Amino acid sequence: QKEVEQDPGPLSVPEGAIVSLNCTYSNSAFQYFMWYRQYSRKGPELLMYTYSSGNKEDGRFTAQVDKSSKYISLFIRDSQPSDSATYLCAMITSGAGSYQLTFGKGTKLSVIP
Amino acid sequence: DTEVTQTPKHLVMGMTNKKSLKCEQHMGHRAMYWYKQKAKKPPELMFVYSYEKLSINESVPSRFSPECPNSSLLNLHLHALQPEDSALYLCASSQSGTPEQFFGPGTRLTVL
Numbered sequence: 001q002k003e004v005e006q007d008p009g010p011l012s013v014p015e016g017a018i019v020s021l022n023c024t025y026s027n028s029a030f031q032y033f034m035w036y037r038q039y040s041r042k043g044p045e046l047l048m049y050t051y052s053s054g055n056k057e058d059g060r061f062t063a064q065v066d067k068s069s070k071y072i073s074l075f076i077r078d079s080q081p082s083d084s085a086t087y088l089c090a091m092i093t094s095g096a097g098s099y100q101l102t103f104g105k106g107t108k109l110s111v112i113p
Numbered sequence: 114d115t116e117v118t119q120t121p122k123h124l125v126m127g128m129t130n131k132k133s134l135k136c137e138q139h140m141g142h143r144a145m146y147w148y149k150q151k152a153k154k155p156p157e158l159m160f161v162y163s164y165e166k167l168s169i170n171e172s173v174p175s176r177f178s179p180e181c182p183n184s185s186l187l188n189l190h191l192h193a194l195q196p197e198d199s200a201l202y203l204c205a206s207s208q209s210g211t212p213e214q215f216f217g218p219g220t221r222l223t224v225l
Binding site for chain 2: 008031032034036041042043044045046049051088092094098099100101103104105106
């Protein structure tokens, strides 16, 4: 079993839809939970991160963490064609002055106008 | 300056060549990272430098040799690569004590 599981999709939704992206994890040592967005042939861009169970909102994006179920989600409201990208969840452990990211496989999202 | 820059954007090299990838950041971050990303796969950690010292090497073959000349620069020296090493090589940096890693745009490497 991989440490981080993420459905690779692809996921195709109409413009304006609410999108739900999810990851599960098995390692209880993960301390931080992040969502990155990656456009084709570009580097990942950090969207949000959190370290506790609960919700965190930033504009149209809401990150949700449930540590008891080892489950995280990213919700995108009023999705736009510009949201079309691959979304990567990432979990973090720390040590030796740095943080190690373990990525999920990524979910490819297409928002259709 | 809030970005990580990487040069070159694209690199094509033969299996006998020696080349280097360069990464630079001026955000005062003291941790810098090299990742490798194959098509349709997530990034995989290769090396971590913390305060200019190599702290993590994820069992990367010796044909990849990292170097951190100062706190702003990170190099990846390449020698005798194989075609399966063709990938997007990403550099990232993070502030000491925070988990946020900021990625550069990557260097797309093709080994012939």
